[in-house]
Amino acid sequence: MSTPARYWREIPQRYRYEGNKCKETGEIFFPPRLVNPSTKSSNFEKVNLETEGKIITYTVIHVAPAHFRDLVPYAVAIVELNDGVRITSMIADCDPDDLKAGTKVRIEFRKIYEVGDAGIICYGYKCVPT
Amino acid sequence: MRDVAIIGVGMNKWGELWEKSLRDIFVEAALKAIEDAGVDHIDSMYIGNMSSGLFVGQEHIGALMADYLGVTPIPSTRIESACASGGAAVRQAFIEVASGMSDIVLAGGVEKMLDVDGNDATAALATAADQEYEVYNGVTFPGLYAMIARLHMDTYGTTQEQLAAVSVKNHHNGNLNPNAQYQFEVTTEQVLNSIMVCDPLRLLDCSPITDGAAAVIVCPLEMAMNYKNNPAVKIAGIGQASDFLALHHRKDPSWLKVVEIAGMQAYKMAGKEPKDIDVCEVHDCFSIAEICVVEALGFAEKGQGGCMASTGRTAIGGEIPVNTSGGLKSKGHPVGATGVAQVIEIVEQLRGQAGERQVHNARTGMTQNMGGSGASGVCQILEAV
Amino acid sequence: MKNNGKVGIVGHGSYIPRNRITIEEIAKVWGADPKSMEKGLMLREKSVPGPDEDVITMSVEAARNAIKRCGINPKDIGAIYIGSESHPYAVKPSGTVVAEAINATPEIHCADFEFACKAGSEGMYVCLEQVRSGSIKYGLAIGADTSQGCPSDALEYSASAGAAAFILGGEKVVAEVLETYAYMTDTPDFWRREHQFYPSHAGRFTGEPAFFKHVNACAKGLLKKSGTKPEDYAFAVFHQPNGKFPQRAGLSLGFTKEQMDTGWLAPTLGNTYSGASPMGLTAILDIAKPGDLIFMVSYGSGAGSDGFVFKITDHIVETQKKTVQTRAMLDGNKKYLSYGEYAKYRGKIKR
Numbered sequence: 001m002s003t004p005a006r007y008w009r010e011i012p013q014r015y016r017y018e019g020n021k022c023k024e025t026g027e028i029f030f031p032p033r034l035v036n037p038s039t040k041s042s043n044f045e046k047v048n049l050e051t052e053g054k055i056i057t058y059t060v061i062h063v064a065p066a067h068f069r070d071l072v073p074y075a076v077a078i079v080e081l082n083d084g085v086r087i088t089s090m091i092a093d094c095d096p097d098d099l100k101a102g103t104k105v106r107i108e109f110r111k112i113y114e115v116g117d118a119g120i121i122c123y124g125y126k127c128v129p130t
Numbered sequence: 131m132r133d134v135a136i137i138g139v140g141m142n143k144w145g146e147l148w149e150k151s152l153r154d155i156f157v158e159a160a161l162k163a164i165e166d167a168g169v170d171h172i173d174s175m176y177i178g179n180m181s182s183g184l185f186v187g188q189e190h191i192g193a194l195m196a197d198y199l200g201v202t203p204i205p206s207t208r209i210e211s212a213c214a215s216g217g218a219a220v221r222q223a224f225i226e227v228a229s230g231m232s233d234i235v236l237a238g239g240v241e242k243m244l245d246v247d248g249n250d251a252t253a254a255l256a257t258a259a260d261q262e263y264e265v266y267n268g269v270t271f272p273g274l275y276a277m278i279a280r281l282h283m284d285t286y287g288t289t290q291e292q293l294a295a296v297s298v299k300n301h302h303n304g305n306l307n308p309n310a311q312y313q314f315e316v317t318t319e320q321v322l323n324s325i326m327v328c329d330p331l332r333l334l335d336c337s338p339i340t341d342g343a344a345a346v347i348v349c350p351l352e353m354a355m356n357y358k359n360n361p362a363v364k365i366a367g368i369g370q371a372s373d374f375l376a377l378h379h380r381k382d383p384s385w386l387k388v389v390e391i392a393g394m395q396a397y398k399m400a401g402k403e404p405k406d407i408d409v410c411e412v413h414d415c416f417s418i419a420e421i422c423v424v425e426a427l428g429f430a431e432k433g434q435g436g437c438m439a440s441t442g443r444t445a446i447g448g449e450i451p452v453n454t455s456g457g458l459k460s461k462g463h464p465v466g467a468t469g470v471a472q473v474i475e476i477v478e479q480l481r482g483q484a485g486e487r488q489v490h491n492a493r494t495g496m497t498q499n500m501g502g503s504g505a506s507g508v509c510q511i512l513e514a515v
Numbered sequence: 516m517k518n519n520g521k522v523g524i525v526g527h528g529s530y531i532p533r534n535r536i537t538i539e540e541i542a543k544v545w546g547a548d549p550k551s552m553e554k555g556l557m558l559r560e561k562s563v564p565g566p567d568e569d570v571i572t573m574s575v576e577a578a579r580n581a582i583k584r585c586g587i588n589p590k591d592i593g594a595i596y597i598g599s600e601s602h603p604y605a606v607k608p609s610g611t612v613v614a615e616a617i618n619a620t621p622e623i624h625c626a627d628f629e630f631a632c633k634a635g636s637e638g639m640y641v642c643l644e645q646v647r648s649g650s651i652k653y654g655l656a657i658g659a660d661t662s663q664g665c666p667s668d669a670l671e672y673s674a675s676a677g678a679a680a681f682i683l684g685g686e687k688v689v690a691e692v693l694e695t696y697a698y699m700t701d702t703p704d705f706w707r708r709e710h711q712f713y714p715s716h717a718g719r720f721t722g723e724p725a726f727f728k729h730v731n732a733c734a735k736g737l738l739k740k741s742g743t744k745p746e747d748y749a750f751a752v753f754h755q756p757n758g759k760f761p762q763r764a765g766l767s768l769g770f771t772k773e774q775m776d777t778g779w780l781a782p783t784l785g786n787t788y789s790g791a792s793p794m795g796l797t798a799i800l801d802i803a804k805p806g807d808l809i810f811m812v813s814y815g816s817g818a819g820s821d822g823f824v825f826k827i828t829d830h831i832v833e834t835q836k837k838t839v840q841t842r843a844m845l846d847g848n849k850k851y852l853s854y855g856e857y858a859k860y861r862g863k864i865k866r
Contacts, residue, residue, distance in 0.1 A: 010262055015575075015616040031263060057284070057383060059276035060329035061268065065256070066249050068268050070566055070859065073329075076269045078277055078378040086378040088260075090268045092567055093533045093850070096329070101284050109575040109616055110567040111603075112266060121603050123612060124266065126567065 004120050014124040017049040017107065019085060030085045051107040052130065053081035060096040067113040075099055079127050081107075092126040104130045131228045133351035135362040135515065138167020139474040144342035144462035145311040152186050152242040153198045155343040159467075160199050160238055163345035168359040172347065173232035174205045176222045178215035178239035179466035182208075184254035186245050195238070212258035213415060214370075215239060216344065216469025217499030217508030221368050223348050233353060238345035239467035251339050255465070258502040260376040272336055272416060274377050274503040276328035279418035281384040283330065286433035288421065290330060294321035295440035296417035297334050297459050303446060304456020306486040309471075311340050311462030335417040340462030344470035346477070351515070363477045366494075367402065367511035369395025377503045386419075388507035389426035389498060396496070397428075400511040404428035407511070408492040409479045410450060411472035413500040414457040420444075423498055424452060427509075446489060454479060454487045469499030469508060480514040517649045523691040523825060525587065525653065526682040526834060528580025529797040530573045531784065531844040534563040536857045538672050544854045545667045552672055557758025561675035561785025562845075563852055564661040566860050569603045573678035574657045575616040581655070581680040582617060584834040585687065589617045592682070593651025594624040596641055598634025598789040600707065600714070601661045602627050613657070624651070628789075631705055632754055633815020634658060635679060635789040640821050642683040643692055653684040660788035665713035666863055673757050675785025679793035679841075689834055690800060690809065690825040694741035698733040699819030706817065716816075722760075725818050730754065730764045733820030734812045738768075741824045745769035749807035749827075752778030752795035754814035756786045770810070777802060778811075784845055789815075796825075798841040803827045 010031075012018040019030035023043045027036060030049055035042055058077035061068075068074065075091040077099070091099060092110060105127035112124045140162025147155055156177065164172065175196065183189045196206035211218040216239030223237035243251050256265045259274060269277075282288045298318055304310035316334055324333040354362035371391035377383050397403060404427060412427070414420035421435035429450050430438050438444045444452035455461050455475035458468060476495035478484045484492075497510045537560045539549035553559055564573070574597055582589060595610045602609045610625035628634040628641075635658015642654025659678030664670030704725035707714035717725075730753055738744065745751070751770045753761035758781045765775045778795030787794055792813040799809055809825040858864050 011615055013263075015612070016618055056378075057277040057281040059269075059273045059280060059331075060326075061270055061273050061276075062326045062328065063252075063272070064268070064270065065253055071268070073326075074268065076267065076273055076277070078383065088264045088267050088269050088376065088378045090567075093565065093848075101281070109572050109579075111569055111572055112268070112567070121569075121571075122266075123571065123616075126267075 007120060007122055015109070017051065017125060019047055019049050020044040021047045028083055028085050030087060049085050050082040053079045053105060055099060055101055055103045055105060056080050056086065057101060058091065058099050077127065079105055090126045091129070093128045106130050132230060134224050134227045134348050134365045135351040135354035136346050136348050136365065136473065136477050136512070137354050137357045137360065137362055138163045138169065138347035139477050140166055141309055141344040141471055141474055143309045144340050144464060146244050147341035150341065152182060152188060152240060153194060155242065155341060156195050156238060156240040157198050159343040160236060160345040163236065163347050166359060167347040168357045169234050169347060172201060172204060172234050172236045174226055175201070175236035175238065176219040177206065177208050178219035178469060179208050180210060180212050180215050180241060181254045181257065182242070184257065186242050211506045212501030213413065213465045214469055214499045214501035214506040214508050215466040216471070217497065217510070218370060218469065220346065220470060220473055220510065221370055221508055224365055224368055227348050227350055234347060234349045236345055236347055237470060238343065239470035240343035241464035241466040242341050243339045243464060244341050264376050270328060272331055273328040275416040275418055276331045277377065278384050278422065278503065279330050282418060282421065285384060286436065288436035290322060291318060292421065292436035292440045293335055293417040294318045296414060296420045297321050299439045299445055300414060300453050300457035300459040303454050303487055304460025307456045307461060310456040310460050311338060312460045331416055331418065337415045337458035337463035340464040342462055342464035342467045344467045344474055346470060346473055361481050362515050363480050364513045364515050365510060366513040367396035367398070367400030369393060369399070370508045371395070373505050375502060375505045384422060385432070386422045386426040386504045388504050389423050389500060392507040392509040393427045393498065396509040396511045400513070402494060402511055406494050407450060407496045408494050409454055409476060409489040410452050410496040410498065411455060411475050412452055412457070412498045413468070414453055414459050415463060419500070420452065420457065427496070427498060446487060451489045454484065454489060469497070472497040472499055473510060473512070476512045480512055518647050518685040520685055521688045521691045522643060522646050522685045523683065523688040524681050524800070525684040525687055525689060526581040526585030527797045527800045528577045528584060528680045528838065529794055529841045529844065530576040530580065530678045532562050532564045532568050532573070532676050533848050533850050534565055534852050534860070535560045535849050536563050536852045536854070540854050541672055556672055557762065557782055558673055558785060560783055561673060562677055563857055563860060564676040568676065569661055570597065570599045570601050570659045571603055571609045571612045573676065574609065574613045574659045574680065577657060577659065577678040577680035578613055578617050578655060580838045581682050583838040585682055587653060587682065589619040592619045592623060592653045592655050594642055594645055594654040595619065596626050596628055596638030597657045597659060598628040598630065598638045599659050600629055600631055600634065600788055601663065630819070631816035632756065632788045632791055633813045633819055633821060635793040636813035636821040639681055639683065639823070640695060640697065643695065646683050646685055653682050656681045656683060658789040658793040660790055662786060662788045663713050663861065670714070670716065673786040675787050677784060677787035677790040677794050679790050679797045681793070687830045688828055689831040690827055692823055693826050694737060694824040696733060696737040696740050696822040697819065698729055698736055702818035704816045704818055721816065725816060726756065726760055726814055727764060729818050729820045730812050730814050731768065733822045734768050737812065737822035737824060743808070743824065747808055748774055748810045750777055750799045750803065751775050751810040752792050752799060753812050754792045755779065755781035755795065756791070758782040780845060794841060800831065801835055801840040801842065803831060805829045805831060
């Protein structure tokens with residue numbers, strides 16, 4: 001079993017959506033990067049992502065890994081937030097048939113999965129239609 | 131840089147090889163390639179393998195395979211580039227021979243996937259995607275390609291029937307390939323009525339879980355004439371590229387930039403263009419992938435890949451036969467071995483040994499092998515000499 | 516430094532899951548008569564947490580709504596207390612997750628409270644005194660539960676999910692606390708032992724000697740201590756384990772249905788346990804006007820009640836529309852579940 005360290009390390013991103021912004025080009029990266037791939041600059045400042053955006057593309061997953069099995073069918077999408085940052089996120093509280101590219105969504109704090117019956121509970125972001 | 135040729139190939143029937151172990155299937159394929167080449171030794175070898183650690187709990191398979199192939203103490207290295215591991219292994223062998231470092235090098239690939247259940251296999255394959263920012267949030271590997279498919283359908287009007295046509299064609303070809311895992315035909319109706327895996331991809335849009343291995347022997351072109359078992363095939367062009375690991379970081383997720391770049395490198399090196407290619411093996415891990423790849427390699431206009439299979443243009447006898455072997459869909463997809471087997475199919479086509487799948491007068495062929503949702507890509511252009 | 520000015524609520528927020536199940540759907544499964552269940556409990560439906568919602572996720576959303584309302588810097592929050600009988604972990608705090616999610620760490624005091632359905636109001640009680648003493652600038656008190664009732668038990672018809680969050684402080688107070696009063700005895704009317712999945716209760720013993728005795732005594736004590744009469748209040752809210760109990764208690768104390776109507780959420784929300792009277796208070800704060808007096812009495816089995824008298828200030832107006840209101844979440848965007856889906860989501864299916 002892996003230790004909770006790997007989960008704990010990502011808390012700023014999973015709970016608070018912390019990314020970083022290149023001070024030279026203004027590009028925002030999520031998760032934060034140590035180097036801007038387009039300019040090679042390492043001059044960054046911390047930013048919190050916008051929490052609203054729209055669906056770029058999505059799928060409805062019918063065959064899922066064990067820890068998501070009870071959620072099927074569930075929707076997963078590439079969401080573009082209002083600051084231009086794109087994330088992969090589940091779309092919760094929706095009828096998958098109503099989704100389409102362009103559907104407006106916002107981030108909510110949700111449980112992602114539990115590590116078995118005795119392990120830690122993992123939280124993070126999901127999007128819900130607004 | 132020296133010119134490099136392929137002088138031997140080896141693979142056995144792929145599928146659910148319950149009685150064979152990881153080392154068995156690799157050694158069998160390697161011995162076959164060595165015999166096919168007629169070489170009495172090899173100087174070095176590369177083994178493409180994505181995840182022997184997760185599939186059978188065995189790492190360090192470079193040494194393991196050298197040991198069981200009986201070729202120690204030669205250098206033997208495992209190459210990992212997710213599902214493009216096999217293609218990358220062939221490229222490493224090419225580099226080693228071209229550079230003059232070694233003369234006779236074996237490039238192989240192997241994956242033993244059925245020793246774990248479906249859940250664990252799915253989880254192992256998903257490690258090719260970003261664990262923290264894609265997989266954590268619930269996406270599966272088919273899910274990533276499903277999102278590519280949805281975007282392609284939304285943007286270009288690609289249809290479910292066009293996706294299905296890829297699987298129908300590849301099963302038709304695989305039915306003619308004695309090494310294919312699935313030697314049977316499927317109909318459009320069967321594809322469209324198969325169970326939904328990740329909307330819009332259905333079970334018969336997806337390549338299977340497979341045990342299998344493949345190996346080729348490369349040497350300098352000038353030495354190839356000494357090995358007279360088969361006509362030599364020259365590696366005329368080779369390219370490899372990388373891209374953002376996470377699909378969501380790519381500007382246009384439905385455009386496989388990694389394939390475009392690796393393909394361009396290969397075309398440039400070989401002095402060829404898409405119209406010069408007589409036969410091509412592409413990485414149809416999902417039906418949508420073949421559609422995107424034929425666009426990225428320049429066989430179809432951007433957005434127009436959907437009609438290539440449905441109108442017969444990529445069939446054997448069509449303008450650019452694609453996946454004459456049956457592709458990943460029908461031949462099977464033991465991930466680390468796939469890129470090597472693609473090379474084998476093209477070698478057999480250029481040698482004129484492809485039997486019922488033979489493309490008439492094939493002189494120049496191409497392979498395209500891809501890792502993850504398109505973060506790694508390798509292309510090769512092979513020529514009959 | 517001791518805070519001698521007004522102290523009270525500076526921002527409030529709530530969260531209600533979108534899933535609902537009707538009393539009729541539950542009654543059908545157990546062969547009970549839906550009409551008499553609805554009438555007897557004064558309940559029509561209840562909220563159900565989704566498989567990805569728990570006390571922590573609902574608390575984060577409610578807390579974020581509270582912060583949106585008052586616009587404070589989360590780093591100024593000096594304490595966070597989450598009251599619940601369904602903390603996701605038996606051992607490991609819920610509060611630290613919420614504190615990280617709202618960016619209030621690391622200079623903050625966290626504790627998880629448990630006192631059956633009273634744990635939410637006791638967080639308010641403790642935060643209030645800390646603000647008053649000057650030891651913290653703001654305190655965040657949350658009442659949240661994803662209550663479980665044993666299948667076919669009376670509790671199954673009411674046990675629901677929701678969260679209410681309050682930021683207490685001494686600047687830009689929207690609801691000043693004029694008086695508090697607490698009333699406790701040891702009365703084992705409802706409990707859950709370690710490792711038990713569902714709580715147990717003492718049937719009709721939960722009524723007169725438990726709920727009614729403590730709510731009435733606390734209310735009377737609070738009226739006396741504050742020198743007020745029921746008719747002085749614009750709103751009154753009581754713990755609401757079902758629709759019926761708070762109405763009966765309030766009417767017997769001299770409050771009117773009109774005073775209780777705004778905070779009476781149970782008929783379509785169910786019993787959110789630690790969230791129950793606090794959720795009612797959020798619905799009141801959503802629409803109250805400057806100068807209004809609010810009377811609140813919670814109840815937690817075991818047993819005790821916390822009472823508060825709030826007076827609405829002018830600052831309320833600017834906060835009310837800044838984020839989603841409780842009634843809007845209760846009445847809009849609902850998804851009705853079958854009993855099968857509900858049983859799956861709530862982990863009631865054995866495998």
